[in-house]
Amino acid sequence: MGIDLPAGGRNKKTNCTAPKSENVYLKLIFKLYRFLIQRTSSPLNVVFLKRRLFMSRTYNMPPLSFSRLIHYMKEKEDEVPIGSNIVLLRGPNNAREVVKHFGRARGVPHSHTKPYVRSKGRKFERARGRRNSRGYRV
Numbered sequence: 001m002g003i004d005l006p007a008g009g010r011n012k013k014t015n016c017t018a019p020k021s022e023n024v025y026l027k028l029i030f031k032l033y034r035f036l037i038q039r040t041s042s043p044l045n046v047v048f049l050k051r052r053l054f055m056s057r058t059y060n061m062p063p064l065s066f067s068r069l070i071h072y073m074k075e076k077e078d079e080v081p082i083g084s085n086i087v088l089l090r091g092p093n094n095a096r097e098v099v100k101h102f103g104r105a106r107g108v109p110h111s112h113t114k115p116y117v118r119s120k121g122r123k124f125e126r127a128r129g130r131r132n133s134r135g136y137r138v
Helices: 025-039 043-053 066-074 099-103
Strands: none
Touching: 025 043
8 A cells, every 4th residue: 555645746845945034125135146146157146045045034044233244344345346255244143032041941050041931020030049139049
C-alpha cells in the first residue's frame, strides 16, 4: 500500500520566493532586485536579496542604530560604491526585548531574567525574596 500524497507530490521547494509582508514598498524592492539579478552579473544583488530582503523582520533582521551607521560611514563620503568588498551592516542580535526573558528561571539565585508580569506596580512580584526591603533578596 502506498501513501496518499496531494497533487504535486511532496513539497521540495523550501526557499523563500516572495516577502510575507504586505508592505507594497518591500515588494517593489523585491521586484527591483530580482530584475537587477537577471540584468547584471554582480553577485552583490544576489547577496542583498537573499541575506537581507528574505529575512524575517523579528529575529533575523536586527535593528541598526543611526549612530552606528554614522560611525561606519565616516570618511567614506567621497567614495563611489561599486559593490566590491562590502559588508552588510547589521545590528546586535540580542537587541530584542524578548532576549531579556531568556536565561535562568526567575527566582533562581543570581538570576536576572525579566519576568512576564501583568503590571510593574507595588503588588506585582515585589514580595519577600525579590527586594532587600522585604526581608531578603535572592
